[in-house]
Amino acid sequence: MSGLVTGDAVVLGLHPARLPSRALAVVIDLVVVWTAYLLVSIGLAVATAALDEAAVMAVSIAAFLLVLVGGPIVVETLSHGRSLGKMACGLRVVRDDGGPVRFRHALVRGAMSFVEILLSFGVIACIASLVSGRGRRIGDVFAGTLVVRERVPVPRGATAVPLPPPWLAGRFGDLDLSAVPDGLWLGIRQYLTRMGQLDTGVSWSMAHRLVDDLVARTGTSAPQGVPPAAYLAAVLHERQARDARRAFAAAGTAHVRQGAGVGPGTVHGAFPEASGHGPGGGTAFAAGHGGPVSPQQQPRPGRGSGTDTGAGAGPGGDTGGGDTAGPVRTTGFAPPA
Template structure:
């Protein structure tokens, strides 16, 4: 949504609420200025008139310029009076006010509110349609209402009823929504989401402008008699339907389908009271993760320098000469030895004392037994 459109969609603060907030702020500032100045003059009794006047001027600048500027910068456009009435200072594009905006508002406010008793600020706020005073015009800011009273919603109904969707269904299906940029879709969602907080005229003007942009890009004009907000709601609903259809078509391939809530419950086995107790095993320790604290990845350990590995010297065996096969042993030659038989000595028979009788010789040269 464009910058000015955002601001116009908010409820701007008018003169009565702004004047009351300024009165509360000035009352607190002057009270603090008076108390601090009296204390300083009491403690510093020896000051002359010039020094006392200079001190009062410094205190006035501090409490009427420095303090309001600092408070609006730190609170993003909210002073004590604005907090009490639910007001806030924002830029024309809807963003929070910064230091330079608060400084310009404070310097101009000294002239138009304090020195000129607020007459230029009141006249400018009455003439301006957004209730802006001179400080807001020079700083490029606007004061809006943050708290919207209940029961004052006069915005149009933005949710398209089924009758409208049924009447526009054929034309919505044929629309080419690819030419509508994301920024325009965001503006439509913001408008439809804040319809209850907008004035009827402001909401109609913004819806008419956005509907014209959508009709120009989709080549489908707003049907006669249809509120622009309903037209935008119908187009946005059609876009969401197409996105849901594409997501549903891609879901079965991306992740398993969740079980149906209407499926019958799975029976849970109930252990028998007579069954022996089962041993209990402690589950493995799981990493504990605290909500809101992202899981911490283990810190990489520093590489430990490793000393180069020196290989031990391998002792080399002494080189043994190749064994020489022994020469075959030749048996000694066999020398024939002539053996001489020993001489046979004649044996002389002993003569018995009583010789037996002689026997006759046997014809074949043997001996005959004595008979």
């Protein structure tokens, strides 16, 4: 992998193309270009049959330069560094800083390829590519370009977001994440999935920058002593947990509204996850009574208040018989045996 550094001090993970893949791409391009040149030559030979020898020679030289030299320049400029051979081999021509090539880069590369590839049958280009540490030929050196691989195998597990440390789980439940844009979440996720591939100094600076952006959006400073990457992982995990809770709550509400398990004696919306109550708190059903639960039957709020269903109870609550017709008063503790 190439250690190119941009003006923002960001290390680019470019993979320079080596001689075998570049040679195959050049062969494909030469086959296409020479086929086009032969077709153009046949057409010009028919069209210039009435001209003298000097005119025919001038037209042939112009066709040679336009097709064999100008054609690759135009294709490389319009496709931003991807000719037919490079697309087939998964290669692309980029600038030294990783940006797309312009017309001037393609012009220098095309002019030098006339000497490196056409006149010397590729010998000069092969020698220069073997000598260069990044597989560059002379045209790349003069143009300030580099041929890189686009199709790079991704390591297994590289796209998995690391889990936060256990001592940070649930610590940011009160953090306001409504003002954090999706672009910042995407940047945090991409950083967490690739931080092991970055340089240590660059990874540390990127983590601090993302933490500063997150703090500016949430209005709450990061805890002292927490590593930036661990803080980002914990906040991202909290956001994913909230999205999961909202999704499950919406799915449960839609299930109830469709009539699944809804009878004349069921109190609608009695989902502990959706209402914010913990297990055994504030959920009342009147299964088998045929009507709503009276206020006297509601469990008292607090720790250990049970769930009155007529056939069972929640943790720490009273247990009523399934045939009980009168109101059941919840005392909050179990009667003595």
